[in-house]
Amino acid sequence: MAQPMSSASDDRAPRPGRTAVETPEHTGEPTGPAVLTRALTRDYGGGTGIFGIDLTVPRGCVYGLVGPNGAGKTTLLSIMGGTRRADSGEVVFGVDRRRVAVSTDVPEFEPWLTASEVVELAGNLVDRRLPREKVKVALHRTGLSGCGDRKAGSLSRGMTLRLGLAAALVADPELLILDEPTSALDPRGRADVLDLVASMREHTTVVFSSHILADVQRVCDHVGVVRAGRLLYQGSTAELVDTHMRPSWLVRVRGGGTELLRAFAAENWVARVSSLRPGLFRVEARSLEAGERHLAEVLSRSSARVVSVAPEESDLEAAFLSITGGPR
Numbered sequence: 080m081a082q083p084m085s086s087a088s089d090d091r092a093p094r095p096g097r098t099a100v101e102t103p104e105h106t107g108e109p110t111g112p113a114v115l116t117r118a119l120t121r122d123y124g125g126g127t128g129i130f131g132i133d134l135t136v137p138r139g140c141v142y143g144l145v146g147p148n149g150a151g152k153t154t155l156l157s158i159m160g161g162t163r164r165a166d167s168g169e170v171v172f173g174v175d176r177r178r179v180a181v182s183t184d185v186p187e188f189e190p191w192l193t194a195s196e197v198v199e200l201a202g203n204l205v206d207r208r209l210p211r212e213k214v215k216v217a218l219h220r221t222g223l224s225g226c227g228d229r230k231a232g233s234l235s236r237g238m239t240l241r242l243g244l245a246a247a248l249v250a251d252p253e254l255l256i257l258d259e260p261t262s263a264l265d266p267r268g269r270a271d272v273l274d275l276v277a278s279m280r281e282h283t284t285v286v287f288s289s290h291i292l293a294d295v296q297r298v299c300d301h302v303g304v305v306r307a308g309r310l311l312y313q314g315s316t317a318e319l320v321d322t323h324m325r326p327s328w329l330v331r332v333r334g335g336g337t338e339l340l341r342a343f344a345a346e347n348w349v350a351r352v353s354s355l356r357p358g359l360f361r362v363e364a365r366s367l368e369a370g371e372r373h374l375a376e377v378l379s380r381s382s383a384r385v386v387s388v389a390p391e392e393s394d395l396e397a398a399f400l401s402i403t404g405g406p407r
């Protein structure tokens with residue numbers, strides 16, 4: 080695993096026998112999840128920690144782990160990455176354990192090493208004959224091309240985060256675990272890292288945690304929602320957004336449209352209709368199917384002059400609030 084000096088965890092050494100880490104033999108085409116956890120529990124006391132987490136990360140996906148502060152994301156990723164122990168449960172890898180790389184939310188490096196040396200060292204831990212060119216490529220991919228000779232101790236927080244990423248990906252991991260990889264970055268930096276993550280899809284499985292749900296929605300095809308140490312949802316991002324959002328449409332008509340407003344309000348399939356301003360309504364349906372089936376019908380029965388009908392974009396933020404019942 081490429082994780083040289085970058086950890087801020089409390090207890091690095093997994094206790095033998097406490098967290099089972101299995102690596103199946105590799106024969107032929109790999110199948111099954113890249114990594115999964117079974118009933119993973121780490122109880123810090125006082126109701127904090129993680130409890131009975133069954134995470135399944137399909138191979139080749141970009142998996143986003145989201146949850147409020149203190150939900151247990153770092154604890155979970157640290158146990159998966161081998162830098163914390165679990166009280167019980169297991170982590171099962173479907174990829175070669177040596178090809179799992181981790182970048183923590185607060186990477187720490189020896190301050191006197193240059194950025195190139197940090198990345199080279201990380202690479203050599205995985206492959207002693209790692210071509211020197213790979214170090215340059217990793218620095219380039221993480222936006223640190225001009226910084227190879229700078230001491231790690233002189234880098235800003237955002238640059239240190241990028242250096243952690245470069246160290247993690249230098250040896251082409253099969254599974255990359257990233258804790259809050261965009262949290263310390265400016266908008267440009269965030270976009271760069273998200274593009275990088277998106278470009279790794281399929282040949283590398285990526286698991287990353289984030290507070291920024293727009294980032295997760297942008298690059299993650301799978302998502303896990305944790306709150307208070309428990310996994311509330313996991314599955315495809317699209318499904319999460321579709322099933323946890325009440326589908327809605329914005330309807331614009333010429334004139335006031337009071338008669339149309341009443342017509343919508345009388346329909347069973349309409350969960351709510353609200354007037355945003357004269358001539359503009361939001362129609363919320365009880366299901367996507369019902370809305371798509373009946374919306375046009377009501378419009379055609381009405382004498383209102385319809386200017387436009389547009390489905391409202393569902394987003395992960397709203398789905399997240401619906402699942403967790405509160406802000407993140």
Ligand SMILES: Nc1ncnc2c1ncn2[C@@H]1O[C@H](COP(=O)(O)OP(=O)(O)OP(=O)(O)O)[C@@H](O)[C@H]1O
Nearest residue numbers: 089123127128146147148149150151152153154155
């Ligand atoms: N070493 C520890 N000892 C005791 N409690 C801890 C320890 N590490 C974390 N916790 C507690 O466990 C809970 C989960 O923490 P964790 O850092 O895993 O959450 P998180 O989802 O990563 O939070 P954040 O988004 O704020 O980084 C929190 O209540 C935290 O205070």
